[in-house]
Amino acid sequence: MTGKIPKYFINELLSLTDIVELIKSRLILKKCGKNYQTHCPFHNEKTPSFTVSYEKQFYYCFGCYAHGNAIDFLINYERLNFIESIEELSIMHGMTIPFENTQDNFFYVKKQKLYLLMNQLCKLYQKNIILDNSANEYLFKRDINNTMISTFLIGFASFNWNIFCKKIHINKKLEEDLLVYNILSINKKGYKYDVFQGRITFPIQDQNGRIIAFGGRSINNFLPKYLNSQETDIFCKRKQIYGLYQVKKKFSKPKYLLVVEGYIDVISLTQYNINYAVSCLGTSITIEHIQILFQNTNTIICCYDGDTAGKNAAWNTLKKALPYISDAKTIKFMLLPNNEDPDTIIRKEGKEKFQIRIDNAITMSNFFFTHMLTNINLSSIDNKFYLSKRALPLINTIASDTIRIYLRQKLARMIGILDDNQFEKFLYEQEIKKIQKPEFYIKRTPMRILIALLIQNPDLAIIAPPIKKLKKIKIKGLYIFLEILQICLDYPKIKTGQILEFYRNTNINNILKMLSRWDHMIVQEEIQNMFLDLLTNIYDKILEERQEYLIAQERTIGLTMTEKKEIWSINKKLSNNKNFSKNNTHNTQKN
Incomplete structure (x- = not known):
């Protein structure tokens, strides 16, 4: 596991996280025995093979072998890196990450500062739009009502920063922070200016509702007409979708998402109760956008102008989307009349006629061959x-x-x-036939089975006999077993997913993950007996090796009185262990 974030913190995060609820907020899970199942989000399949275990806090796909704990799911499903997935869980539980590494802690603090500054600036823009007549006149002409202004946190950046500061009462400390983080700029003459000056501001929110950037629209048509924030440590344009946060507040799993081109389009459609509209920040759709959209809905409807440029943009979108289309997920296209956009046409036609356009969107196959x-x-x-x-x-x-x-x-x-x-x-x-990569295979040995049983059933640790004397014994895999056993004893309520997290980025990570899902073909009631039998056999092996050594010593140089007592004790222990195994086997057969 990475040393940048303390182990205890990650373990605590995982103990607070219910993997079933985490995945259920993104996929539709159905109860199947003591586990939950759904179609795998990582490969196309007809029969559900993706299983989530509440007991183990672990997921596994029997089709493509995808597996892991809550952190792994966020990494693979949300396409986050390790630290981003920890941040996501931390936000869920209202916790602050205590980084061990100074550099990483600085980076984390910097990001938190950016979130704070963006939020503060958003509130200032919102306050300013109430006071500025020119901004209000623009919104009135565009027929954007107060509900939409509030829902989308719309604001206004004044034409002059100094006037803005005086009018809104911005303090010097905030101004300095905005300069340090390059949110506010200074021109060659030394004048401070806001890149969004003279623009209506549209805050861009991430999936948690945090403001990460702004879009701006000039109210007097000076160019560029639309402008986005520069990319930062919290904002990557190709991965953000405007309006998705507002849609998700109303529908956890919307039946479709209507992708339009501009901020105003999203707001106008929402005002007319078309509550599925989102935008890719006025840029061409990216593969990341398509992946995010399909994570949130099964049907993407892309709305473009009906001219040649619009049709070409739709075709480029389809080509990017083809690898992500499945039996459950599809993409459609809605082409508008020339010189019309969603904002203008819904005001002319109204909701009902616009909804008919949505319902009659061109299917993927029809659009594909029409273009071809x-x-x-x-x-x-x-x-x-x-x-x-x-x-x-x-x-x-x-x-x-x-x-x-x-x-x-x-x-x-x-x-x-x-x-x-x-x-x-x-x-x-x-064609060359696609051959599915076989799952990594390792041979079953008593030690590996013992480790597998412990990983899958951490509560077995409390019935294991004392282990101090075993630490010096050299048996392959024993050190790992003892280490995992100690982890289970240190964290009595630990789950499978948490144990595996201790070994992330180690050279045995993949082997332990495989052991965590081995099927031992025995009933739950007999797992304890099997675990104790395997442990007993290991103890016997250690005793037998010592016994053989002492017998060899006796034949050559003889034994001391202490060594004679030891060999007698070993013989007695081995005899008792054999009787225990016989009785255990007899009881198992009898039951």
Whole structure:
């Protein structure tokens, strides 16, 4: 485990986190025995194989072998790094991370300071918009009501920083902090200025509602018309979606997300009770955006202008989205009339007609082939070959077998191959079969089984006999077992997921994860007996090695009185252990 954050803190975070609730807030889980199941979010599958254990605080997919604790889930599902996942859990539980490393602590404190400054600045902008007539006139003309101003925390940055400071009463300490963190700038003449001066401000919020940046729209049309904050330690444009926080406050799992281009579009649609609108900050959609959108809904509807530029933007979006489409997740397209955007058209048509446009959005397959057939003459053999050459590589990026085969068959009929089996045979001969990487395998040994039982059932530690004498014995794997045993004794309520966290970034991490999910094919009631039997066998092995050494000594140089007593004691212990094992086996068979 990393040394940058204390082990005790990570262990405490995991003990406070219920992995079932964490995953349930992102996926739909169904109770299955004592565990929970759902379709795996990390690979395409028809039958649910993703299992979450409350008892072990651990998840595992029997299809793609994805596995881990709450931290691993956040890393893999939310695409966070280790420290970001710890920060996410810390926010959930209202805790502050006590970094051991000074540099990391500085970085963490810097981020917290940025969150604080962004929040303070947001409140100042909000206060300013109430006082500024020009800003109010602009919002009045755009027909944005007070409810939307409050919901989206809309504000205004004055044309002059000094006037803004006096009007809002900004103190010198805050001004200095804004300069230090490059939120406020100084020009060549030494004048302080706000990059958003003369702009309506739209705070950009992360999934926890924290303000991480701003978008700005000029009210007198000076260029650029729209502007975003520069990227910082808390803001990465390609990973943020405007309006998602507001949507998620209303719907934990929205039926769809309507992706539009601008801040005003999102706000206007929300004002007309189209409560699923989000925006990619006025930039082209990225792969990260698509991943985040699909994490929050099963259907993405992208809204673009109906002109050539809009259709090309939609096509680029589809190409990026194809690898993430599955039987459960799809993308659609809504093309608006020329010279219209969501803000203008909903004000002309109203909610009902706009909703009809959403309901009639173009499906992924229809849009795919409509675009592919542009300027294609299917009566030409060369055009058919050209179509096949362009379409097949894109179709093959789709993970879903069902969708991939459907699109292939549709393509086959377009180019004149009416026998679906013949076409699939052709494809089989042309492609290299995907071979699923087998799971890492290790041989089962008594020591590994013993470690596996302890990881899976940490409460077994309390029935283990004293271990002090074993620490000097050299048996492969014994040191690891004793170390895990001590962890279990030090943390009596520890779970499987917490134990594994102690070994993150170690060379035995993968082996321990595998042992944590070994199926021992024995009923729960017999796990204690099996654990004690294995321990007894290890003790016997140690005693037998000592016994053999003493016997060899007796034959060569003889034994002292102390050594004779020791060999007698060993014989007695071995005899008692054998009787214990026989009785234990007899009782097990009897039961």
